[in-house]
Amino acid sequence: MSGKHFLALICTFFVLLSSCTSKTQINLFAAHLDQKQVNNITGVIDPTVFELRVNHVVFPKSISQNTLIYTPSLNSNQNISALINALTDIGYDINAVSLLHQDNQSFTENNIGLYLVPAGYKPRKINMIQNIVNEYGSSTCQQTSNLYLKESGEFKIEVDIWLEKEERYGEYIVKGTWQKSNNEIIYLNSNKWQSTLSFTRTFSIENTPDGKRHVVSLKPLYQEEIAGDFLINKEKNQPNVNCIYTISLVI
DSSP: OOHHHHHHHHHHHHHHHHHHHOOEEEEEEOTTOOHHHHHHHHHHSOTTTEEEEEEOOOOOTTOOSOEEEEOOOTTHHHHHHHHHHHHHHTTOOOOEEEESEETTEEOOTTEEEEEOOOTTOOOOOOOTTTOOOEEEEESSSSSOEEEEEOTTSEEEEEEEEEETTTTEEEEEEEEEEEEEOTTSEEEEEOTTOSSOEEEEEEEEEEEETTEEEEEEEEEESSOTTTSOSTTSSSSTTOOOOOOOEEEEEEO
16 A cells, blocks of 8 residues: 555544544533533533533523524434433523524534523513514424514525435525504515415413413414415425414513
8 A cells, every 4th residue: 555545544534533523512602690500510511422612692582591402413312312401400491492593593513502591580571562573483383483574574484394315404494575464464475375374463471380471473364275375386395384483471
């Protein structure tokens, strides 16, 4: 074997070894934590699996509770479960786990975004009933789906879809315009659909383990089968986005 080939083989070996042994990086957003709390969290994180980096960047408006954001990868589910269990043991129940992104927060493979708040934390109150412009999440769609209503009169829907052949999550995006009638009906229009999607806007107060919450819901005015063939327009196999979208805030 020539010297060049041997050197190339050695380099390849170390690259593969590095990729196999690289740790998952945890980006801990600790804007609401003191140093003692950060030290307590550091103490339960397995240093053989994770590398912890702490910052004090202000949380996005849509994140007001213990949240974890990650991109699925090999062995990620097992590592994420172990991390969540370790945090739960010291009093940090993870209330929200998001794949790929939340709001404008996203992380590449082998990176985790961890947003933690101390017990008794009360987020800054927002007049959510008046402010319709916001990010809404859906729990009724088959895939994870988020709806963004923007001040510009535009909207965006993001759907996380599992790609079987590639064994990873991909993102499907619909953009268009929205408007609201005087009787709290929200209309979404997109050139990807054959018809307008209409939603009623309702308000409620719900009791949760974290206390009372204002809940604003956008509910489809028509069921999917009645709404027409908006799913089979210019693109085939479009995911269903005619779902109930909600946002809530601690009172």
